[in-house]
Amino acid sequence: MEDVRIVLYGVGAMGTRIAKLLLKKKGIEIVGVIDIDEEKVGKDLGEALATNKHLGIKVSDNPENVLSIANADVVIHSTTSFLKQTYPQIATAIKHGANVVSTCEELSYPYATEPELARELDKLAREHSVSILGTGINPGFLMDTLVITLTSLCQEIEQIKAARVMNAATRRASFQKKIGAGLTVNEFREGMKKKTITGHVGLTQSISMIADALKWRLRKIEADPAKPVIAKTYAESEIAKVEPGQVAGIRQCARGIKGKREVISLDFQAYIGVKEEYDAITIRGVPNIHERITPCTHGDLGTVAIIVNYIAKIMNARPGLATMIDLPVPSATIEDMRNYF
Ligand SMILES: NC(=O)c1ccc[n+]([C@@H]2O[C@H](COP(=O)([O-])OP(=O)(O)OC[C@H]3O[C@@H](n4cnc5c(N)ncnc54)[C@H](OP(=O)(O)O)[C@@H]3O)[C@@H](O)[C@H]2O)c1
Structure with a gap:
């Protein structure tokens, strides 16, 4: 070769x-x-x-x-x-x-x-x-492929939750910009309108992939727009200084609904000054599964x-x-x- x-x-x-x-x-x-x-x-x-x-x-x-x-x-x-x-x-x-x-x-x-x-x-x-x-890493692995892999140990599944919480200060500059780190709340809202702040793209894709792998027919997928995480104390990275009251990053959630039940919940948080970083997957089923990676896997x-x-x-x-x-x-x-x- x-x-x-x-x-x-x-x-x-x-x-x-x-x-x-x-x-x-x-x-x-x-x-x-x-x-x-x-x-x-x-x-x-x-x-x-x-x-x-x-x-x-x-x-x-x-x-x-x-x-x-x-x-x-x-x-x-x-x-x-x-x-x-x-x-x-x-x-x-x-x-x-x-x-x-x-x-x-x-x-x-x-x-x-x-x-x-x-x-x-x-x-x-x-x-x-x-x-x-x-x-x-996400979408592509942490909130979908890894979740799907863990379901292979289950006989029954009631509900799946995955959360990723990361300190954006350790991530590349383009990522910190797209989550609005260091902006005022008004600048963040303007950025969302003009799409200069895109937040995280991929929660809908991850939910859809999990549901298709399990052959779950979801009635709908609800994906919230990114919400600003407001800094309580001063925090900084190499490219952003975040004063209390300014935007430190984002939190974004999405849900997969089957019938009337929320069967898949994803919670993505990325901001400067996170105290505890982790990737967590919880499957309620037979057996229950709790998997936690601490600190979270480095995204880049x-x-x-x-x-x-x-x-x-x-x-x-x-x-x-x-x-x-x-x-x-x-x-x-x-x-x-x-x-x-
Ligand atoms: N799935 C995941 O886990 C994952 C993880 C990391 C990144 N991503 C995604 O991967 C993409 C790249 O990330 P990044 O941080 O490397 O972004 P980036 O720093 O903005 O780099 C993108 C590069 O592509 C160039 N480019 C844009 N449009 C182009 C085109 N039509 N033809 C040729 N080059 C073009 C850009 O040039 P200009 O700067 O001049 O536009 C820039 O040099 C982003 O969409 C990011 O969200 C996904």
């Missing part, structure tokens, strides 16, 4: 971290880089990653040019969260015969909000004999890992649109990538 050929589509906060991990791995070659950020376009990848190495690959804003010569096995895609926006980018990669692993939240379970686009992507991927996957490190760990799995998958519940048991691929084929 030759080295796996990778094109990076998006080298912002996540793409940069993914590139750095790929450069350390054996059996992988980065053969192209696409981004529209004018500070990066035209630069050598080494410079775009703020390293002092010359890597001989230029960042290009022309996906057609890059993909037509790259002969990529996999495009690692990390640009934006909504499938209507990312669809043409992913479709271009597919048309050039590349498998895709993406951080796009809505792609993690696109049947939830974009069933038409999901069908089109599936058809296109089959036509080109490639596979595509949206994943990440975990996302980079899961994206890279799914390179081999997506190359080995059958053609079409895959979600995490269609693929083998999650695992790390920490050895030479060529060992997994």
Whole structure:
């Protein structure tokens, strides 16, 4: 097996971290880089990653040019969260015969909000004999795949609850911005209206994935908009200073309703100054299950890992649109990538 050929589509906060991990791995070659950020376009990848190495690959804003010569096995895609926006980018990669692993939240379970686009992507991927996957730490793992995995120990299930509470100060700057850390409450409300603050995207996808895995027919999924968490005491991160009364971050909840009962509840909290970080899953059933990871899993490190760990799995998958519940048991691929084929 030759080295796996990778094109990076998006080298912002996540793409940069993914590139750095790929450069350390054996059996992988980065053969192209696409981004529209004018500070990066035209630069050598080494410079775009703020390293002092010359890597001989230029960042290009022309996906057609890059993909037509790259002969990529996999495009690692990390640009934006909504499938209507990312669809043409992913479709271009597919048309050039590349498998895709993406951080796009809505792609993690696109049947939830974009069933038409999901069908089109599936058809296109089959036509080109490639596979595509949206994943990440959340959505993609902590509040869906891990929950589903734990249900395999249950004979009966009454209700599922998952909560993620994290200190946003440890997360990348783009994340802290999208949760409004350091804004006044009015600025936060304005940001929500103008969609400069998106909050967390993915709770609807996670609930939908869990319900489909269990074959639960939900009557509805209720997803609340992000609510500001107001700081009681001063807190700070490298990029934000939060005075008492200002917004420290967000809390966002969503519920899956079956008949009249709330059977799935997700609670996502990310703000600067969190006292206790954790990921918790509670399943009320036979048996009851209480799983708790403390402190919570680091979101950026975990996302980079899961994206890279799914390179081999997506190359080995059958053609079409895959979600995490269609693929083998999650695992790390920490050895030479060529060992997994
Ligand atoms: N599922 C998960 O667990 C998970 C985890 C982490 C991140 N994510 C998602 O992954 C995405 C990337 O995150 P990030 O923090 O890396 O964001 P980011 O720092 O904003 O980086 C995105 C990069 O993609 C570029 N870009 C945007 N549109 C593009 C296009 N049409 N063609 C080429 N490049 C384009 C951006 O350029 P400009 O800056 O010039 O726009 C930027 O350089 C976000 O949607 C984020 O929410 C998901």
